Amino acid sequence: MAYLIAVYDVNQKRVGKMxxxxxxxxxxxxxxxFEGELTEAQFQALRQEADALLQDQDGVVFYRLRDERYRDRIALGEEKGERSRFL
Amino acid sequence: MAYLIAVYDVNQKRVGKMxxxxxxxxxxxxxxxFEGELTEAQFQALRQEADALLQDQDGVVFYRLRDERYRDRIALGEEKGERSRFL
Incomplete structure (x- = not known):
């Protein structure tokens, strides 16, 4: 199991579906x-379903805390953080 | 040092300041x-400045990963998650 914190930034047209x-x-x-605990299989399923919905400038970031002790950062789609473009 | 993931949900009037x-x-x-590494003193300063700006239904959640291995969850102001009211 891993603990997930998930944030998405998607076009208004896709907010409902996400x-x-x-x-x-x-x-x-x-x-x-969003946050919660997921098995690896659940995480992969969510990741694929989210990836299939993403278009244009949409982006999703998962922070995965493997058994709440380690922190991973996985970015799908476009990263909108300050590292990629100046606001 | 601790690694912070911070999310806020505030009234449109206060988004700029936050x-x-x-x-x-x-x-x-x-x-x-937002995310990044902060000392304890920096975290407390940010927490107090954020708390001073919060009004009405505003809310801030900090996920603090002490040295990236443990995960704490600290909520200021109103928690808007599903646990507190049905969407």
Whole structure:
């Protein structure tokens, strides 16, 4: 099992679908932020389903805390953070 | 030092101020999501400045990963997650 914090930044047209998808796997925290525990298989399934929905400038970042002790950072789609372009 | 993932959900009137505050301490990831490494003193300072800005239904959640191995969850203001009210 791993503990996931997931955040997405998608076009308004896709917010509904992403919310629905993420709520199937994780707990909604606020805005487009979710958290919860997932098996590796569940994580891979969510990751693939999210990837299939992404278009254009959409982006998803998963912070995966393997058994709550390690932190991984996995970015799908476009990263909108300050590292990629100046606001 | 600790690694922080911070997410906020605030009234539109306060988004500008929160963005400015969080960017002084952390790296913007997307939407209202930030991450970065902070000393305990920096974290407490950010936490207090954020708390002073919060009003009404605003909320901030910090995920603090002490030296990237442990995960803490600290919520300020109102928690908007599914645990507190049905969407």
């Amino acid at each position: 919310l629905k998808l993420f709520r199937r796997y994780l707990t909604w925290v606020q805005n487009s932020v | 963005l400015k505050l969080f960017r002084r301490y952390l790296t913007w990831v997307q939407n209202s999501v």
